[in-house]
Amino acid sequence: MYQPIKTVLHRSWISVVRKPRRSAMLMLIITLVLTSLVSQAGVIAAIECVQENINNNIGLGFNVYSKSNSDSNVNKSEVADLEAVGSDSSNSDSSNSSETNKVSSSVNNSQFGISLEKAKMFSSIKGVKTSSYESETLAYARGMKLVTVSSGLRLDNDKLKSYEGVIGTTSSKLASGFQEGLYNLEAGKHIDSQSSHSAIVHKAFADKNNLQIGSEITLNQGNRNVKVSVVGIFSGKTQTKGIMPYDISENKIFTDIETAFTLSSTRSINSVRCVMSSDDLLHNALIEARKISKGKFDVEDNSSRFSAVLQSVKSVKSMVTMIFVILGLVGILILILVLVFFVRSRVHEIGVFVALGIHKVSIAAQMIFEIIIISLVSACLSLVFGAFSSRSIGHVMLSSISDSSISSLHIPILPFSQTVFALLLGFIMAILALLLALIPLFVSKPRSVLSSMS
Incomplete structure (x- = not known):
């Protein structure tokens, strides 16, 4: 005799409530299995997030940098414009003069760059998914105050304090600092190849000069002026290589590359950044x-700084997967053994149901519903324990990585789809384990079940 589903559910609930010790023991084992599955899903999601960030956001590829011995032409008029800065005061000391020469040399060196034709050759290499060009120069930001830096250097010539580092780029997402994750775009949008008269400024510089999205800045170099509009504001800091104000991150302005070309009056490029579509x-x-370089340019493999990280991530992923698979298998084996005793301990109950004419399918359905009820409670507990364990393992894994662009990643603790899949897999495992334990009941005849009661 088959029974209505409502009756089977009611009997399942009564059986769970009236046997708290048995239910608690099953709940503990199922919670162990579900927690291992949920934790594995969370940790693997964290690892995949790291891999995806390295492959997509950081962009594994190569960079090409210009050398001072490149075949590009030097803009003599620009050198004269900058050297004029130090000539307006006859009382300037030798250190001040040397800094002026350093500035002139800095801008002058930007002219020894990569030609556009060469840059396009690098971009057209097979496998290059996207690329960006950069042209660096210096300029005055008219009416703007630079963020001060305590370098210990005393500059008598105020004009030396007003240089702004200008980085013209065709894609600010791939620019130095942004590509490594050291800079973060706080507001606005990035500069791309379609941008014109656009600029991205540092938050500290914007705050000091009351700049916001849409504000205009006039950049000046010699007799060349370019008015740009602020389209983005970024934060973050990179290691300063120099001691001048324009060397620090707060005093750098990212512009479209045509703006940098206009300021420097040359169309040479300092660096080409290429991102590959595949690591292979x-x-x-x-x-x-x-x-293509023929020794004239420096070609850098930017994946080398992440190769150790990628290898570590893969090793951790394999180790974590193995640990949680072992825990899951052990939990399932224990669950099967416990459910075998669970079924055998209820032989009298099963015999009574058979004597009353209740079909074995209805009896099995009752036990399945009991497992589902217990598993629902275990699922709630496993979410708590799984979130804690995956968070702890994820933080330990990321904190062991020295690279700030990786260790500072925000990783979802329990991704929805993977967590739901893990819970469903756990439920299926528990039900399959019960069905295995019920096999003797299904293959036995009713008379055998009744005779086993004695």
Whole structure:
């Protein structure tokens, strides 16, 4: 005799409530299995987030940098414009003069760059998904105050304090600082190849000069002026290589590359950044890039700084997966054994149901519903324990990585889809374990079940 589903559910609930010790023991084991599955889903999601961030956001590829011995032409008029800065005071001391020469040299060196034709050759290498060009120069930000830096250097010539570092780029997402994750765009949008007269400024510089999205800045170099509009504000800091105000992150302005070309009156490029569509193509791309360079430019494999991280991530992923798989298998084996005793301890109950004419399918359905009820409570507990364990393991894993662009990542603790899949898998495992324990009941005849009661 088959029974209505409502009756089976009611009997399942009564059985769970009236046997708290048995239910608690099953709940503990199922919670262990579900927690291992949920934790594994959370940790693997964290690891995949790290891998995706390295491959997509940071962009594994190569960079090409210009050398001072490049075949690009030097803009003599620009050197004269900058050297005029130090000539307006006959009382300037030798250190001040040397800094002026350093500034002139800095801008002058930006002219020894990569031609657009060469840059396009690097961008057209097989496997390059996207690329960006950068042209660096210096300029005055008219009417703007630079963020001060305590370098210990005393500058008598105020004009030396007003230089702004200008980085023209075709894609600020790939620019130095942004590509490594050291800079973060707080407001506005990035600069791309379609941008014109656009600028991204540091938050500290914007706060000091009351700048916001849409504000205009006039950049000046010699007799060349370019008015740009602020389209983005960024934060963050990179290691300062120099001691001048324009060397620090707060005094750098990212502009569209045409603005930098206009200011420097040359169309040479300082660096080309190429992102590969696949890691497998990087090796051949580097060989091709070095052939194009012919020793005139520096070709850098930017994946080298993340190779150790990627290897560590893969090792951790394999280790964590193995640990949680072992825990899950052990939990399932224990669950099967416990459910076998669970079924055998209820032989009298099953015999009574059979004597009353209740079909074995209805009896099995009652026990399945009991497991589902217990599993629902275990699922809630496993979410708590799983979130805690995956958070702890994820933080330990990321904190062991020295690179700030990776260790500072925000990782979802329990991704929805993976967590739901893990819970469903746990439920299926528990039900399958019960069905295995019920096999003797299904293959036995009713008379055998009744005779086993004695």
